[in-house]
Amino acid sequence: MSRTVNIVGAGPSGLFCSYLLIKAGMKVNLFDQMGGVGKKFLVAGNGGLNLTHSEDLEKFVTRYGEHSELFASLIGEFSPTDMREWCSSLGVETFVGSSGRVFPKKLKAADLLSKWLKFLKESPNFTLNLKHKLLSADLEGNLKFESPDGEISSYADYTVLSLGGGSWKKTGSDGKWVDYLKNLKLDIKEFYSMNCGFTIDWSELFLEDFEDDYLKNIKVTYGDRTVAGEVMITKYGIEGGAIYAHSSQIQKDLLNHIKSKIYIDLKPQLSEESIVEKLSRPRKKNSMSNHLRKVLNLSKLNLKLLREVVSKEEFKDINYLAKSIKHLPLELVTSRPIDEAISTSGGVSFESMDDDLMIKGSRSIYLAGEMLDWEAPTGGYLLQGCFSMSHHVVNSILSKSS
Ligand SMILES: Cc1cc2nc3c(=O)[nH]c(=O)nc-3n(C[C@H](O)[C@H](O)[C@H](O)COP(=O)(O)OP(=O)(O)OC[C@H]3O[C@@H](n4cnc5c(N)ncnc54)[C@H](O)[C@@H]3O)c2cc1C
Known part of the structure; x- marks a missing residue:
């Protein structure tokens, strides 16, 4: 039966x-x-x-x-x-x-x-x-x-x-x-x-005229682990595959009140040295932002992120900029609500x-x-x-x- x-x-x-x-x-x-x-x-x-x-x-x-x-x-x-x-x-x-x-x-x-x-x-x-x-x-x-x-x-x-x-x-x-x-x-x-997004305390300046946008072909490092992929930068923070892959460890650390900083490599295909070499080329009358756009093909969002984490003074220093492009730090504050x-x-x-x-x-x-x-x-x-x-x-x- x-x-x-x-x-x-x-x-x-x-x-x-x-x-x-x-x-x-x-x-x-x-x-x-x-x-x-x-x-x-x-x-x-x-x-x-x-x-x-x-x-x-x-x-x-x-x-x-x-x-x-x-x-x-x-x-x-x-x-x-x-x-x-x-x-x-x-x-x-x-x-x-x-x-x-x-x-x-x-x-x-x-x-x-x-x-x-x-x-x-x-x-x-x-x-x-x-x-x-x-x-x-x-x-x-x-x-x-x-x-x-x-x-x-x-x-x-x-x-x-x-x-x-x-x-x-x-x-x-x-x-x-x-x-x-x-x-x-x-x-x-x-x-x-x-497998969730995280909030970031963006500055008011960053959020001016800002629309959610993707960073593609990047690498995200958290702790000693690096993941290639894409992320979406949003008004509240960050989402996407390369973040979800780290979310388990990030979530555990946040729950243990450990500050969680991720590092984004905006140009994984270029070494820091080659970025310095490109940025050292004559800038002529271009602003640093235009120079970055022209020699490194940085997007509007890339530039906005650099401006967010790099001070005015540091923005003039090509060695510091190269380091930041390869290792852009973003501090995550909390995970997004569980229902999402x-x-x-x-x-x-x-x-x-x-x-x-x-x-x-x-x-x-x-x-x-x-x-x-x-x-x-x-x-x-x-x-x-x-x-x-x-x-x-x-x-x-x-x-x-x-
Ligand atoms: C946006 C999104 C994208 C995803 N994409 C992927 C993907 O591409 N690949 C992948 O592997 N996974 C993906 N997932 C995860 C995947 O969908 C889940 O892991 C999977 O659905 C879990 O299956 P489950 O049957 O265990 O539970 P569920 O799919 O959650 O089903 C549980 C069922 O139980 C019922 N239920 C709950 N309580 C009661 C109750 N008291 N009485 C009667 N019924 C009840 C619910 O109505 C529901 O139908 C995604 C999830 C989301 C939200």
Whole structure:
């Protein structure tokens, strides 16, 4: 007789559990508090859905920091190659971008999500319960929901909770489950912004006539780590891939009241010496700003940033300017609000879970995805982490049900 699994949370983690369980012939009741599925997944597709990464697995798993050993094992079970094959099996082809990141050919998430959902809905074993907000759960697997028909209860052989992290509340990932799951006596760490922007105290002069703008082909150094990429300079501070890559360490330092200064290399392709050599060329009647623009091709934003950090006197000194162009210091004050973050750290500690990702002390409740306390940078590592966890959870359910 096929077993039934209640899955709460219809983000990529819950949807992938549903897919694998239906494929294996199990019955699935999927619940979500929103009126549609995969809302954050759809948002993730807005800027190009980065599903996973093509780099060596050895390097890949280091992206999970202190949990790299756990993820080495999870990703060993369901790898980036498996992810691409799974997409292809649904009729969604993927490609590797120049940075090694993997995207669906159509870039957006909607096509993949609709094919995924179509597969589920075609199964008589699948039930989708939208607008069902989980209000409580106990260790036996008894669930209570607020639904359009009032409060309802549900129980199944197994339960998977995949309720997401604490950012982008409007997608349903509101983190309120922290209160609803009190009965489960989980060790839950506070949520913090990850893969997020930071504020900078720009001067009034800097903000005069200022529009948000990108710095492309730059390098950002924080501590002893340097990342190439791009950032967006905004009225409130700084955003973008090359900052997100450092955000975990910056966030930790800010929380420990350690001043966080990043250094931007505005001209990574030129050495400091060659910048000095170019700036030493005759300036004729050009102002220093015009000279910088002409000999180094510095943009308006580059010049504005230099003006922001370099004093009037220093601006006349080509050696100092060259140093600043290669090593432009910017002090970060705070992280941007958690609701804007791409992901959050915090959530249920792995201390509360057994090796199968089942809650210790329960015999039927699993957790998967961003609601657990792990973190990874952007680059496809978040979704790959969620998929690999779901695969692991489903393997455990199937092995217990056989
Ligand atoms: C702007 C943005 C861009 C991103 N881009 C990428 C990217 O390119 N690549 C990448 O790897 N990752 C990306 N991410 C991160 C990725 O989307 C998340 O890591 C992923 O969605 C987490 O999946 P999840 O299923 O664990 O949780 P979620 O997707 O957050 O889903 C959780 C679900 O649980 C439901 N829920 C919560 N509480 C309850 C409750 N009490 N009752 C019922 N239902 C509930 C929610 O409604 C939601 O549907 C991006 C995120 C954002 C915000």
